Amino acid sequence: MSDLIEEPFFKGSTGRNTRGVLRLTILCLIAAAAVASRLFSVIRFESIIHEFDPWFNFRATKYLVQHGFYDFWDWFDDRTWHPLGRVTGGTLYPGLMVTSGVIYHALRALTIPVDIRNICVLLAPGFSGLTAYATYLFTNEMTTSPSAGLLAAAFMGIAPGYISRSVAGSYDNEAIAIFLLVFTFFLWIKALKVGSAFWGALCALFYGYMVSAWGGYVFITNLIPLHVFVLVCMGRFSPRVYVAYCTWFAIGTLASMQIPFVGFLPIRSSEHMSALGIFGLLQLVGFVDFIRAGVPSRQFKTLVTGFAVGVFAIALAALVLLTVTGVIAPWTGRFYSLWDTGYAKIHIPIIASVSEHQPTAWPAYFFDLNMLIWLFPAGVYLCFLKLNDEQVFIVVYSILASYFSGVMVRLMLTLTPIVCVSAAMALSYVLDTYLTIKSPAEPTETQVAEAANVSSSKKAGKQEALRSMREPLVGVYSTFSKTSVVSAMTAYLLIFVLHCTWVTSNAYSSPSVVLASRMPDGSQHIIDDYREAYQWLRQNTPEDAKIMSWWDYGYQIGGMADRPTLVDNNTWNNTHIATVGKAMSSREEVSYPIMRQHEVDYVLVVFGGLLGYSGDDINKFLWMVRIAEGIWPDEVKERDFFTDRGEYRVDDGATETMKNSLMYKMSYYNYNSLFPAGQAQDRVRGVKLPDVGPTLNCVEEAFTSENWIIRIYKVKDLDNVGRDHASAASFDRGNKKKKTTKKRGPKVLRVE
Amino acid sequence: MAPKRNAREPTPSSVATTQSSTTAAGSVPIPSKASYKSSSNQSPQQIALGIWQNYLDTTPQRTKLIDVFMAFLVVVGGLQFLYCVIAGNYPFNAFLSGFSATVGQFVLTASLRIQTNAENKADFGEVSPERAFADYVFGSLILHFFCVNFIN
């Protein structure tokens, strides 16, 4: 078909060469465009690591580059999760760091000294170029139209759904994982089509790489078995499936077990059981197939099939039994929340509190994928029309990914590749149809009749069916319809490009460490409070001063301020996070012993009231309360933070619990002094604050950034002469202690 | 198992049926049962022998070699599994890598067998036996590397 389509333009062997060169050039241009559109943030701001998680990855990479691979592997990080520490080497996906470490050393070997920071910043854009290429290969396996591959690559290059996680500076696991995901799928399809152990082994190797890079590898682990299962159920079992799957599974599982963090999970946890089950099923089916070839007896065959089904049922029962008895780890909470979006909110607030675990809002689809989202079903429909093994894969993938992307915002990322691929297939089909079909000069009666016959016999391809459905002269063949459709499509494509560029530059290129705002005259004003505060910590506190903050800022404090933190974005220990939540949401007298016990030196809070920065700690406060309530339901109660009318207030009407909580006090301490008396205003929540600000006894203000976004408090030591902090502070303010002249009740005697 | 089920079948079918074949069987239940029984004594052996003979006749020598190797792997794997059941799986990684090395090898060898089988030529247009063997060596080497690495 490809030849047929391309013939009009390029003929013969020279044509093939030209086409090759053209394709290469186009791919290079697409890669260049993909990289370029991700550089907005570097140009706007500077070459800086973004957001939260990337800071940890960056710090880990620096450690890797500094100390070498083995030290990295055995890295025990004593500067996070104080005082528990973190076995970092064994609890992270090392793929990303190792990749940039390898690039770093390779460049140095080539005597190109590049700062490791720049490698980290530019890694994601670089890999997005590769992703575009992988998408091209993947699409080419799916369809015969060569333009589809190029279109898919272009879509993948600039689709905002993918850009959101791969702008320059967004140094996260997803940066390389999406490339690996697409490439692994390509290799899988290749292995399936060819039926070769070589491709299967390659697929397994890249699967191993993927496992080392991102926790989302589970998606592959389940998608490929599901694909195989669907194929088997459709009666499409063939030795090729057996070869490809078994090679992939045998080697891939072993490869994934090499990663310390994954370890025995592939045979222990339920998420991996489907792959194992399908492996067993394939053995059975393969065996049955083999026997059937030997013994062509009908009864025997049915019996054996029954036998196979029975074994499968028994295996399933065994799996359930093992899960119940606890040999195989049951489904994790994150997994449950995939099925029931309300589950996390009730049972595991810590998962629900992460913004990227929220269900996706509908506009987000259009925002992230634009026109692709309506081309996507068309592409899937085309796959149904021509259902081969690989098209089944597209169908399965798109169904699964659509569902998951609706459940969690971050899983939009896994949907994007398949949307790009199928949209490209649909679009290229349309374009192929309208651009390259020659209008037959004289469509004779016989031709039309023939076409009608063919369509009625349902054996015709889609193209012929289309032809038959339309009146030849007024339909597809007319120049008018061709030009109108083609120009409409071109317009859509152009709008798509515009939309992508707009979204990228406006929504996804902010580092979130540095905030930008517009001055009244339209010029850009940079708000750099975060770095100001972290720099203050770095320069004014001892090397081992422990900083307590909500976990969102843990990685940044570790990365930018280089100070130990109590909790960070690796939310593995719910209890520890709840401890911090309790300290933040309790009265000072309750919080102080907790902070003493954890040797906290400084407390950091984020306060947006002055600037109107809505992502501050008071707005996140309810999550702290909820998470703390999960562990200490008797001491912290969410209800106490709401007024009688169920409102969450910070002004005069706030509840006593709210007003006495450490977080509230630290946020609004001294805030009154900024305003004329009685006019203190919180610009995020848009309320007037009480006239008298809170008093703080057991912590003292150490630092407040320029725009009051970051406030740092120093935890006081125990009073030197044994008073409690409240009376010590009151003495310092010059209040005389009231003499207890009249003793109430019996005298308290001192016994020794 | 096949004869047994057949033997049970006639009883209900003899009650009411219009199908000619079953009526014939149902009309003379007792002798038929006996005949099935007698045949069941013979047929498994016969079938097995037939299959064996068929196998010896039609299978190329190389495929036989593969089969021998696969049988060997099954024995090794079975022994390991048995040992695990009896003696426990204390160094779990060792058990896993040992057992999965055998299983993986078995699967890879099965793949090789399928690929080199002349009957499956249609399915593997692009895979010549030589290529299949090269793939096989490649896959096995990776497998061995991982296993040895994993057992530490």
Next chain:
Amino acid sequence: MRWLLSFLLLGLLSVVHAVSSSGNKLLVVLEELADKAKYSKYLADLESRGFKTTIESPKAEKLALFELGERAYEHLLLLPAQSKGLGPNLTPKLLLDFINAGGNILLTLDSAHPTPSGLVSLLLELDIHLPTDRNALVVDHFNFDKLSAAEKHDVVLVPRPDALRPDVKNFFKGDGKGGEVIAFPRGVGQTLGNTSPLLTPILRAPRTAYSYNPKDDVEGVEDPFAVGTQLSLITTMQARNSARFTVIGAAEMLEDAWFDAKVKRSVGMGGVGSDAKEVKTANQAFVKEVTGWTFNEIGVLKVGKIEHHLNEGGAKSNITNPKIYRVKNDVTYNIELSEYSWDHWEPFTPPAGDVVQLEFSMLSPFHRLPLKVATTTKNSTIYTASFKLPDQHGIFNFKVNYKRPFFSNVEEKNTVTVRHFAHDEWPRSWVISGAWPWISGIAVTVTGWVAFVALWLWSKPVPLKLSTSGKKI
């Protein structure tokens, strides 16, 4: 180096004079310089012990506890003032800052002069309460001095105090023979709050004593401020930074007159002391001990070097004080402790029934071990403990937290990281006999595979050969 230096310093110090462990600059606040004569013996005692005394009036302009933000004196002696206030240079806040900066204060009260309100509020901050009546004094009808207070019964005679608890060292027992008598003339008793662990009474009133205001003309006291042993005559507060604050209820104790005076005790409860003779008071020796304690001459503990090192299998590691250990390591911890006794450092031994303990803790102690004496040098004792680290990684502290009444606080925290097993520290699988079957499984599989591959490659030409040979034949 440190050793040498400390020896040198020690040598120098002993040459100069016996002196407090924390310095010798002493400020004596005395309102009327004429009164100096009253305390001549006491002050001479101090000077003979090496203190450089500066005597200032509280009203003096140049009186300042701090100079350029630093403490100007190590010790402060407040003798009773006539006036009601102490002036702007000795506000409670400044005095508290002086304590927080590590300065020691010896405060004397006198029932003849009402205590300045500033001092009252300072004492209140420390949870030491004075009688509400300004002129209240301690009276005992059973333990008074017949010679000087036959009528008023306001010179209370007290024996040397016993140890606070059996396991607390008693610095104030004199030569320990007993029979010595301390005169406590016209003093102000204090009561101590119940919550502060920093307060310790040195001298408590006898069981029959009570606080009485002579201005009240009532015959019987209805509701005395405090009675019996609840009434503390000499109170100490040792702050968390080991700064010492002592209140002596009766300033007259320090006067020359009572150093030399002879007293004869009254008949006590149950006829005790009916055969009492005239004896010389033990005030001079006792006050020396109280002052010496307050001004860091006794009861001061010093931590020398702290060492911890790996002690795997009895072989001592050469690296001392590493930052990081591994779980289940065997480690040894050493701490060197000395005690200051008037003019020299001597090896410290805890009182009988008490031990110095080592904690190995993260959030809560994982180990709490008694430290044993390893060696004793001329000036110090080296305590040691060896143990196996817990099977828990994290950031741990070696903590010696030795806080006892009358000893200065020892709180030493050495933070170490305890890491997990590195990947190459686990036993290799061939060491574990249980893994042999599976190792051999792999070996068999691999050799089988190699043999198979060899056979395969070898079998390739076989059919060819056969066919060619067949053709040949």
